[in-house]
Amino acid sequence: MSAQAFAVDMRALRGSNGFVELGNSEAKLKDVLGQPESVDRQVVHDRNGWPHKGTIYIYKVDGQTYTITVIGGNVYKINWER
Known part of the structure:
Protein backbone atom coordinates (compact mmCIF):
# COMPACT_ATOMS: atom_id res chain seq x y z
CA MET A 1 0.00 0.00 0.00
CA SER A 2 1.41 3.42 -0.90
CA ALA A 3 0.74 6.71 0.81
CA GLN A 4 -0.23 9.68 -1.30
CA ALA A 5 0.45 13.31 -0.55
CA PHE A 6 -1.25 16.16 -2.31
CA GLY A 15 -6.41 32.07 11.83
CA SER A 16 -6.96 33.03 15.45
CA ASN A 17 -7.15 36.73 14.50
CA GLY A 18 -9.34 36.55 11.38
CA PHE A 19 -9.04 35.36 7.79
CA VAL A 20 -6.25 35.48 5.22
CA GLU A 21 -7.52 35.55 1.64
CA LEU A 22 -5.93 35.60 -1.79
CA GLY A 23 -4.80 39.14 -2.54
CA ASN A 24 -4.32 40.14 1.12
CA SER A 25 -1.10 41.90 2.04
CA GLU A 26 1.90 40.12 3.51
CA ALA A 27 1.46 42.30 6.61
CA LYS A 28 -2.11 41.03 7.10
CA LEU A 29 -0.89 37.44 6.67
CA LYS A 30 1.55 37.93 9.54
CA ASP A 31 -1.02 39.79 11.67
CA VAL A 32 -3.54 36.94 11.31
CA LEU A 33 -1.26 33.89 11.43
CA GLY A 34 1.80 35.20 13.32
CA GLN A 35 5.26 33.75 12.77
CA PRO A 36 5.55 30.91 10.24
CA GLU A 37 7.25 27.57 10.82
CA SER A 38 9.61 28.39 7.94
CA VAL A 39 10.24 30.93 5.18
CA ASP A 40 11.82 30.32 1.79
CA ARG A 41 12.53 32.83 -0.95
CA GLN A 42 12.51 31.55 -4.51
CA VAL A 43 11.44 32.25 -8.06
CA VAL A 44 7.76 31.36 -8.50
CA HIS A 45 6.09 31.03 -11.88
CA ASP A 46 2.61 32.48 -12.24
CA ARG A 47 -0.27 30.80 -14.06
CA ASN A 48 1.05 32.15 -17.37
CA GLY A 49 4.57 30.84 -16.74
CA TRP A 50 6.13 34.23 -15.93
CA PRO A 51 8.81 34.19 -13.19
CA HIS A 52 8.43 36.35 -10.06
CA LYS A 53 10.41 36.71 -6.85
CA GLY A 54 8.27 34.97 -4.28
CA TYR A 59 2.26 27.53 8.73
CA GLY A 73 3.74 41.75 -1.26
CA ASN A 74 0.35 40.01 -1.66
CA VAL A 75 -0.92 36.50 -0.99
CA TYR A 76 -0.86 34.72 -4.33
CA LYS A 77 -1.61 31.11 -3.38
CA ILE A 78 -2.74 29.14 -0.32
CA ASN A 79 -2.22 25.37 -0.27
CA TRP A 80 -3.40 22.89 2.31
CA GLU A 81 -0.98 19.97 2.33
CA ARG A 82 -2.31 16.55 3.03
Missing part, protein backbone atom coordinates in the same frame (compact mmCIF):
# COMPACT_ATOMS: atom_id res chain seq x y z
CA ALA A 7 -2.03 19.83 -1.91
CA VAL A 8 -5.39 21.53 -2.23
CA ASP A 9 -5.59 25.14 -3.45
CA MET A 10 -7.64 27.32 -1.15
CA ARG A 11 -9.01 30.85 -1.39
CA ALA A 12 -8.89 31.65 2.35
CA LEU A 13 -7.49 30.42 5.65
CA ARG A 14 -8.86 31.16 9.10
CA THR A 55 8.25 34.13 -0.60
CA ILE A 56 6.92 30.79 0.59
CA TYR A 57 5.59 30.63 4.15
CA ILE A 58 4.84 27.35 5.93
CA LYS A 60 0.79 24.90 11.04
CA VAL A 61 -2.81 25.73 11.93
CA ASP A 62 -4.82 23.30 14.09
CA GLY A 63 -2.37 20.50 13.27
CA GLN A 64 -2.66 21.07 9.51
CA THR A 65 0.17 22.31 7.25
CA TYR A 66 -0.43 25.26 4.93
CA THR A 67 1.94 26.68 2.33
CA ILE A 68 1.28 30.32 1.48
CA THR A 69 2.98 31.96 -1.49
CA VAL A 70 3.44 35.73 -1.52
CA ILE A 71 4.35 37.58 -4.72
CA GLY A 72 4.73 41.34 -4.90
Whole structure:
Protein backbone atom coordinates (compact mmCIF):
# COMPACT_ATOMS: atom_id res chain seq x y z
CA MET A 1 0.00 0.00 0.00
CA SER A 2 1.41 3.42 -0.90
CA ALA A 3 0.74 6.71 0.81
CA GLN A 4 -0.23 9.68 -1.30
CA ALA A 5 0.45 13.31 -0.55
CA PHE A 6 -1.25 16.16 -2.31
CA ALA A 7 -2.03 19.83 -1.91
CA VAL A 8 -5.39 21.53 -2.23
CA ASP A 9 -5.59 25.14 -3.45
CA MET A 10 -7.64 27.32 -1.15
CA ARG A 11 -9.01 30.85 -1.39
CA ALA A 12 -8.89 31.65 2.35
CA LEU A 13 -7.49 30.42 5.65
CA ARG A 14 -8.86 31.16 9.10
CA GLY A 15 -6.41 32.07 11.83
CA SER A 16 -6.96 33.03 15.45
CA ASN A 17 -7.15 36.73 14.50
CA GLY A 18 -9.34 36.55 11.38
CA PHE A 19 -9.04 35.36 7.79
CA VAL A 20 -6.25 35.48 5.22
CA GLU A 21 -7.52 35.55 1.64
CA LEU A 22 -5.93 35.60 -1.79
CA GLY A 23 -4.80 39.14 -2.54
CA ASN A 24 -4.32 40.14 1.12
CA SER A 25 -1.10 41.90 2.04
CA GLU A 26 1.90 40.12 3.51
CA ALA A 27 1.46 42.30 6.61
CA LYS A 28 -2.11 41.03 7.10
CA LEU A 29 -0.89 37.44 6.67
CA LYS A 30 1.55 37.93 9.54
CA ASP A 31 -1.02 39.79 11.67
CA VAL A 32 -3.54 36.94 11.31
CA LEU A 33 -1.26 33.89 11.43
CA GLY A 34 1.80 35.20 13.32
CA GLN A 35 5.26 33.75 12.77
CA PRO A 36 5.55 30.91 10.24
CA GLU A 37 7.25 27.57 10.82
CA SER A 38 9.61 28.39 7.94
CA VAL A 39 10.24 30.93 5.18
CA ASP A 40 11.82 30.32 1.79
CA ARG A 41 12.53 32.83 -0.95
CA GLN A 42 12.51 31.55 -4.51
CA VAL A 43 11.44 32.25 -8.06
CA VAL A 44 7.76 31.36 -8.50
CA HIS A 45 6.09 31.03 -11.88
CA ASP A 46 2.61 32.48 -12.24
CA ARG A 47 -0.27 30.80 -14.06
CA ASN A 48 1.05 32.15 -17.37
CA GLY A 49 4.57 30.84 -16.74
CA TRP A 50 6.13 34.23 -15.93
CA PRO A 51 8.81 34.19 -13.19
CA HIS A 52 8.43 36.35 -10.06
CA LYS A 53 10.41 36.71 -6.85
CA GLY A 54 8.27 34.97 -4.28
CA THR A 55 8.25 34.13 -0.60
CA ILE A 56 6.92 30.79 0.59
CA TYR A 57 5.59 30.63 4.15
CA ILE A 58 4.84 27.35 5.93
CA TYR A 59 2.26 27.53 8.73
CA LYS A 60 0.79 24.90 11.04
CA VAL A 61 -2.81 25.73 11.93
CA ASP A 62 -4.82 23.30 14.09
CA GLY A 63 -2.37 20.50 13.27
CA GLN A 64 -2.66 21.07 9.51
CA THR A 65 0.17 22.31 7.25
CA TYR A 66 -0.43 25.26 4.93
CA THR A 67 1.94 26.68 2.33
CA ILE A 68 1.28 30.32 1.48
CA THR A 69 2.98 31.96 -1.49
CA VAL A 70 3.44 35.73 -1.52
CA ILE A 71 4.35 37.58 -4.72
CA GLY A 72 4.73 41.34 -4.90
CA GLY A 73 3.74 41.75 -1.26
CA ASN A 74 0.35 40.01 -1.66
CA VAL A 75 -0.92 36.50 -0.99
CA TYR A 76 -0.86 34.72 -4.33
CA LYS A 77 -1.61 31.11 -3.38
CA ILE A 78 -2.74 29.14 -0.32
CA ASN A 79 -2.22 25.37 -0.27
CA TRP A 80 -3.40 22.89 2.31
CA GLU A 81 -0.98 19.97 2.33
CA ARG A 82 -2.31 16.55 3.03
